[in-house]
Amino acid sequence: MKILIPLVLCLIGLAPAYGQDAAGAVTVTAPSSLLQRLTIAPVAPKETAESLHLPARVALDEHRVARIGPSVSGRVAEINAFIGQTVKKGEILARINSTELGNAQAAYLKAKTRVNLYKLAVDRARRLLQADVISRAELKERESELMEAEVELRASADQLRVMGMSEGAIQRLAATGQIDSVTPVTATVAGTVIERHVSLGQIAQTTDDLFTIADLSRVWVVAEAPEQKAYLIEPDGQTEVQIPALPGQKISGKLIYVSDIVNPTTRTVTVRMEVNNAERKIKPEMLATMVIRKPALTGLGVPAKAVVRSGDQDYVFVRIAADGFALRPVSLAPEQGGYRRVIEGLTEGEPTVVDGAFHLNNERIRKELE
Numbered sequence: 001m002k003i004l005i006p007l008v009l010c011l012i013g014l015a016p017a018y019g020q021d022a023a024g025a026v027t028v029t030a031p032s033s034l035l036q037r038l039t040i041a042p043v044a045p046k047e048t049a050e051s052l053h054l055p056a057r058v059a060l061d062e063h064r065v066a067r068i069g070p071s072v073s074g075r076v077a078e079i080n081a082f083i084g085q086t087v088k089k090g091e092i093l094a095r096i097n098s099t100e101l102g103n104a105q106a107a108y109l110k111a112k113t114r115v116n117l118y119k120l121a122v123d124r125a126r127r128l129l130q131a132d133v134i135s136r137a138e139l140k141e142r143e144s145e146l147m148e149a150e151v152e153l154r155a156s157a158d159q160l161r162v163m164g165m166s167e168g169a170i171q172r173l174a175a176t177g178q179i180d181s182v183t184p185v186t187a188t189v190a191g192t193v194i195e196r197h198v199s200l201g202q203i204a205q206t207t208d209d210l211f212t213i214a215d216l217s218r219v220w221v222v223a224e225a226p227e228q229k230a231y232l233i234e235p236d237g238q239t240e241v242q243i244p245a246l247p248g249q250k251i252s253g254k255l256i257y258v259s260d261i262v263n264p265t266t267r268t269v270t271v272r273m274e275v276n277n278a279e280r281k282i283k284p285e286m287l288a289t290m291v292i293r294k295p296a297l298t299g300l301g302v303p304a305k306a307v308v309r310s311g312d313q314d315y316v317f318v319r320i321a322a323d324g325f326a327l328r329p330v331s332l333a334p335e336q337g338g339y340r341r342v343i344e345g346l347t348e349g350e351p352t353v354v355d356g357a358f359h360l361n362n363e364r365i366r367k368e369l370e
Contacts, residue, residue, distance in 0.1 A: 096182070
């Protein structure tokens with residue numbers, strides 16, 4: 001009796017509208033009322049261009065940033081630069097009064113005096129040698145003492161250069177013999193002072209960053225791309241950036257850095273682009289969206305509304321009979337312009353449900369429940 005029931009149902013037209021085809025795909029039979037709501041079209045080539053939208057932020061171009069501190073410890077005697085001020089390379093930002101610098105200058109003058117004395121001693125020894133008053137060994141001893149004094153003088157001069165004295169200042173010190181313990185703190189790059197950590201009268205150390213100067217004519221836009229989307233990113237590619245604070249402006253730039261490693265904490269890849277900012281409208285720390293576009297590709301495509309998502313798998317209904325459809329698992333690229341490129345699962349010309357797949361899937365679920 002149990003065997004005869006499905007046969008009888010089939011004969012009277014009441015066979016189940018749900019099952020599997022020869023390949024194991026789920027099939028569903030659509031009633032006539034539903035067939036009228038479906039649009040069927042063959043799978044055809046479609047030009048698609050993949051793009052990636054990443055949350056990002058504007059950052060300083062670290063290649064155009066200088067953190068400037070004193071070359072010698074001392075007390076701040078003068079401040080000439082303030083936040084927001086535009087400065088040129090070599091411009092004096094502050095002056096430091098340093099006893100350490102004064103001691104180094106005194107040591108240089110002492111070394112210079114010793115060199116002069118030993119030069120006189122060498123000249124006198126040479127004259128005495130010619131007069132056969134002293135031996136050649138004594139002359140060699142005087143010349144050796146001169147060489148040691150000259151080494152000390154060069155070391156003292158190098159120490160002054162390390163402390164920030166220019167070659168001209170060292171020559172003036174040698175010529176005049178006047179010690180000047182005040183040294184300038186100068187800008188090493190041209191740009192805008194964006195940070196200042198100095199007050200008049202404070203003791204500044206060589207490890208302190210007193211000023212931060214940045215050239216804001218170019219900035220970076222930094223984003224974190226999910227590792228699953230990293231294949232879309234190529235260095236030196238042209239990229240767009242959208243900044244909500246600057247609506248309506250199309251800003252483009254070049255990708256200058258794509259990290260070679262994945263951040264193990266966030267599972268993302270750091271991406272950086274360079275943007276021209278000659279008008280200074282783009283401000284560091286602004287929020288942005290980085291848009292990375294791949295060149296258009298031609299391949300099989302299906303409308304996004306033709307795709308049925310179940311679990312972690314995409315499906316498309318393929319027509320296998322006048323009123324029969326198979327739920328085919330497919331591998332698709334992300335949606336672009338309302339279409340999804342077919343990676344695997346469909347062949348050109350196969351009739352698929354491009355409109356009404358949602359209703360057909362509801363019919364399948366209803367039959368499953370019955």
